[in-house]
């Protein structure tokens with residue numbers, strides 16, 4: 086019998102249209118130790134509280150192994166949800182444990198919200214620039230992504246209101262504090278105005294806040310969810326990645342009951358639940374240690390690194406370049422003079438053993454090729470200075 090080769094059915098169109106990133110390969114070299122890494126959004130590993138985390142895991146594995154290694158509920162470990170609710174209340178937002186769902190990183194929170202709210206063809210509004218992996222999530226959900234123009238303080242609220250009325254989007258996705266990629270923070274008045282638009286025009290707000298605790302200067306700004314009109318239409322996402330460790334893959338979301346229930350169903354389908362042992366260890370850590378003083382220590386080190394980067398940028402970037410001075414978080418955003426293309430320049434810069442992320446892929450609207458994202462927390466001040474000298478040499482070639 087002769088066999089006839091029949092081609093296999095094609096991949097789903099949603100993965101074909103999303104695709105990988107063009108600069109991924111170039112950035113793969115950042116794992117070489119000689120490369121000064123301003124590209125990846127990696128928390129400084131030497132600042133992880135290894136002892137505290139190890140002690141928490143030891144405790145749960147010794148004291149409650151049967152529970153820690155067992156399946157758990159989709160919603161999350163009750164003790165952890167209680168502690169997270171208390172921390173949310175301390176920060177000004179009335180929250181009960183049952184308003185929260187523990188997620189496998191806040192990245193999963195984004196996927197669950199998309200599963201709960203977005204149908205193929207629905208419109209989603211995002212900031213310009215926008216967190217890349219959020220664009221991926223909305224792309225996979227089949228959304229039509231529309232960028233809201235903005236300035237150094239965040240999205241333009243009039244433009245937002247106009248787009249909400251005209252495009253009838255399901256949701257507006259925002260990272261209001263120390264945004265990835267731009268490092269910018271939305272001031273209080275603008276948050277109130279975003280909340281007002283959501284209340285008046287009818288749209289869900291997805292408020293993603295993995296960086297808010299990492300503040301070095303200035304005063305904490307309340308979550309959008311705390312403003313008049315926003316609490317019942319905001320999904321707030323939190324994460325331990327930047328304050329404890331990203332390898333734990335622990336995040337949470339706070340949502341109105343109907344959305345929360347839909348997210349629970351989506352999570353059941355995705356992974357049943359977030360690893361029990363990690364949840365119990367995090368709960369033990371919160372009960373036994375002082376996470377806030379650990380975060381204050383980390384923020385102090387990150388501030389020095391931000392300052393080291395600010396001190397060297399004028400030398401490194403071409404005349405006419407502009408950049409911001411974030412009050413916290415991990416990223417700084419720069420724009421070279423018009424005509425520069427940061428993606429085209431990257432291979433030469435990488436040959437000088439330093440890497441950044443070109444800004445173009447972060448722009449869901451009109452693409453600006455002159456922008457770039459710099460992560461200032463991964464390297465020591467000395468290496469930051471050296472990296473900026475190399476970057477200057479690479480850009481001048």
Ligand code: PMP
Nearest residue numbers: 190191192216260265324326336
């Ligand atoms: N949201 C934003 C804005 C981020 O920058 C990141 C991490 N890069 C995430 C969500 C996902 O973080 P995690 O899943 O580790 O909580």
